[in-house]
Amino acid sequence: MSRQRKIALVGNPNAGKSALFNALTGARQKIANYPGVTVERKSGRMVLPTGEPVEMTDLPGAYGLDATSPDEEVTSKVIAGKFAGEAEPDVLVIVLDASNLEQHLVFAQELLALGKPSVVALNMVDLAERDGLVLDAAVLEEELGVKVVPTVAVRRRGLAELGEAIASAESRHAGPGLTDLGPTERRVAAHAMANAAILSESKQHRLHARLDQVLLNPWLGPLILFAFLFVVFQAVFAWAAPLMDGLDAGAGWLHDTVKAAMPAGLVRDLLTDGVISGVGSVVVFLPQIVILFAFILAMEASGYMARAAFLMDRLMAYVGLSGRSFIPLLSSFACAIPGIMATRSITDPKDRLTTILIAPLMTCSARLPVYAVIIGAFIPNTNLGWGIGLQGVVLFGLYVAGIVGAMIVALLLRSSITKGAASGFIMEMPKYQMPRLKDMAIGLWQRAWIFLRRAGTIIFTVTVVLWVLLNFPQARPGESQVDASIAGKLANGLAVVVEPIGFNRDMALALIPAMAAREVAVSSLATTYAVDAGDDEDQQAVELGDRLKGRWSLPMALAFLAWFVFAPQCMSTIAVTRRETNGWKWPSFMLAYLFGLAYVAAGVTYWIAVGVGL
Ligand SMILES: Nc1nc2c(ncn2[C@@H]2O[C@H](COP(=O)(O)OP(=O)(O)OP(=O)(O)O)[C@@H](O)[C@H]2O)c(=O)[nH]1
Numbered sequence: 001m002s003r004q005r006k007i008a009l010v011g012n013p014n015a016g017k018s019a020l021f022n023a024l025t026g027a028r029q030k031i032a033n034y035p036g037v038t039v040e041r042k043s044g045r046m047v048l049p050t051g052e053p054v055e056m057t058d059l060p061g062a063y064g065l066d067a068t069s070p071d072e073e074v075t076s077k078v079i080a081g082k083f084a085g086e087a088e089p090d091v092l093v094i095v096l097d098a099s100n101l102e103q104h105l106v107f108a109q110e111l112l113a114l115g116k117p118s119v120v121a122l123n124m125v126d127l128a129e130r131d132g133l134v135l136d137a138a139v140l141e142e143e144l145g146v147k148v149v150p151t152v153a154v155r156r157r158g159l160a161e162l163g164e165a166i167a168s169a170e171s172r173h174a175g176p177g178l179t180d181l182g183p184t185e186r187r188v189a190a191h192a193m194a195n196a197a198i199l200s201e202s203k204q205h206r207l208h209a210r211l212d213q214v215l216l217n218p219w220l221g222p223l224i225l226f227a228f229l230f231v232v233f234q235a236v237f238a239w240a241a242p243l244m245d246g247l248d249a250g251a252g253w254l255h256d257t258v259k260a261a262m263p264a265g266l267v268r269d270l271l272t273d274g275v276i277s278g279v280g281s282v283v284v285f286l287p288q289i290v291i292l293f294a295f296i297l298a299m300e301a302s303g304y305m306a307r308a309a310f311l312m313d314r315l316m317a318y319v320g321l322s323g324r325s326f327i328p329l330l331s332s333f334a335c336a337i338p339g340i341m342a343t344r345s346i347t348d349p350k351d352r353l354t355t356i357l358i359a360p361l362m363t364c365s366a367r368l369p370v371y372a373v374i375i376g377a378f379i380p381n382t383n384l385g386w387g388i389g390l391q392g393v394v395l396f397g398l399y400v401a402g403i404v405g406a407m408i409v410a411l412l413l414r415s416s417i418t419k420g421a422a423s424g425f426i427m428e429m430p431k432y433q434m435p436r437l438k439d440m441a442i443g444l445w446q447r448a449w450i451f452l453r454r455a456g457t458i459i460f461t462v463t464v465v466l467w468v469l470l471n472f473p474q475a476r477p478g479e480s481q482v483d484a485s486i487a488g489k490l491a492n493g494l495a496v497v498v499e500p501i502g503f504n505r506d507m508a509l510a511l512i513p514a515m516a517a518r519e520v521a522v523s524s525l526a527t528t529y530a531v532d533a534g535d536d537e538d539q540q541a542v543e544l545g546d547r548l549k550g551r552w553s554l555p556m557a558l559a560f561l562a563w564f565v566f567a568p569q570c571m572s573t574i575a576v577t578r579r580e581t582n583g584w585k586w587p588s589f590m591l592a593y594l595f596g597l598a599y600v601a602a603g604v605t606y607w608i609a610v611g612v613g614l
């Protein structure tokens with residue numbers, strides 16, 4: 001007797017192959033790894049309606065037969081019968097997501113062009129119908145030249161029909177000459193086929209298609225994205241203001257109450273000037289962080305985020321990166337650590353290294369407190385007309401500076417250290433959806449909690465250590481406490497280095513603890529100036545912003561902002577870079593180039609600002 005026939009499930013990622021596999025094979029599965037790669041191999045037994053037992057394999061999702069990732073390589077080799085130890089499949093079950101038909105038909109055509117006996121499972125028809133899209137399987141059958149069976153894997157719908165189709169699968173018998181189509185022609189054909197297969201389409205579905213025409217338009221799309229981001233930064237300032245004032249007043253009240261309730265002494269000072277001033281000065285930024293994340297989460301939940309990534313993909317190509325880098329870079333706006341970890345999905349090692357090296361240039365949320373306190377103190381809240389505030393414009397400018405810096409660095413790296421060709425990229429567009437309030441609330445709460453926990457741990461610890469270093473040894477009468485302290489002496493040493501870029505001693509002092517986390521710069525300044533104010537009651541009540549205004553010039557403040565756009569002030573980022581690149585070489589390189597950039601940027605900013613008489 002001949003060997004058991006082998007059936008392979010193949011298609012784009014998320015088409016529902018594994019769901020179909022589970023439904024077809026039930027519990028008769030074996031899960032192992034393909035030899036030599038960490039790609040999961042799932043196979044199982046299925047009995048066809050004819051009584052014939054067959055072996056079914058669930059292949060990893062792929063976008064095409066030209067492999068760009070280890071997963072895709074396994075898929076294309078197995079299909080071609082070139083994977084050592086794997087029998088070539090006798091029948092291909094090509095799984096398509098009906099609600100994403102056009103996308104999925106591109107790979108389907110490539111598979112059919114192989115000329116193997118094939119059937120198409122038009123899966124997820126339930127989702128398509130929910131979106132108001134009814135498809136005609138017969139039209140697709142005609143176009144593709146193989147049997148097309150509508151299925152809903154998770155509801156076990158269409159499984160019997162699929163079994164019959166597999167049993168009687170033959171090589172394709174009709175349809176256009178798919179073999180000689182190039183990638184672009186396949187896209188065009190996919191578009192035409194998907195449209196031809198539409199039996200009926202709801203208003204909503206048509207609306208979504210229109211929306212894509214506008215939002216993904218090569219000219220309008222980027223403009224809309226840019227305008228949207230601009231609104232976000234305006235909102236971060238305007239909407240947060242009343243909440244921040246409330247938190248600020250709360251911290252002030254706590255400070256005064258503790259001060260009044262406790263006997264004078266070092267413990268009281270540590271609590272009030274150290275802990276409450278320091279941690280409080282960071283916690284007031286909670287509203288801004290929450291608003292920023294609300295927009296990011298809404299972008300993700302509505303399906304706009306992937307479209308933004310798609311728009312940026314074209315721009316990324318100019319600096320030698322692909323769209324695969326975009327999601328890691330985008331998440332670096334929240335924090336570089338998850339961003340750098342997300343680069344694992346980038347298959348090209350040089351692409352990946354470049355992305356890791358520029359991720360810290362994306363403005364993470366820890367910079368927001370630093371930017372906000374300096375902007376709040378030095379940039380007037382001028383209305384530029386049409387409700388646009390100058391403060392929001394400056395904040396937006398800082399984000400743009402980070403992005404432009406990252407792009408320039410990427411371009412330089414890609415033409416020197418990480419030289420190589422840009423790899424192509426295809427991404428699936430999720431459906432448009434109204435963000436669900438409950439999911440948003442949970443997401444926001446998680447982000448807020450992470451922020452508060454940092455304030456309670458890292459920032460708390462660093463603030464206390466700094467307070468101790470600022471208070472010992474105690475000043476002699478007539479001497480300023482900061483001058484006398486260990487911290488002051490350390491900062492004096494650093495101040496020599498940063499003096500040419502306009503920084504004073506207090507700024508140098510803030511840079512040291514801010515290596516632990518950027519926002520510590522704010523709490524350090526708050527603690528330093530609170531210690532500096534001593535027991536002078538009038539001085540105690542002064543807000544950090546007002547204190548800065550009294551002591552820093554505008555060029556100094558701008559230089560400090562420019563420093564924070566580039567400086568690698570985050571130990572955790574360095575640590576995660578070491579882990580992801582397996583050694584100290586690249587984190588050292590990253591530290592050196594970022595500090596170099598920060599120094600130059602701050603210096604140039606300072607001297608230009610002084611030069612134009614600010
Ligand atoms: N509503 C609905 N959901 C489905 C259907 N088929 C699969 N899903 C869901 O779609 C998601 C993706 O399905 P998978 O089976 O993991 O997709 P896959 O093709 O194996 O994906 P990769 O292994 O990443 O290539 C899962 O959450 C499934 O539960 C379907 O017919 N209808």
Ligand SMILES: [Mg+2]
Pocket residue numbers: 017018019058059060061
């Ligand atoms: Mg799967």
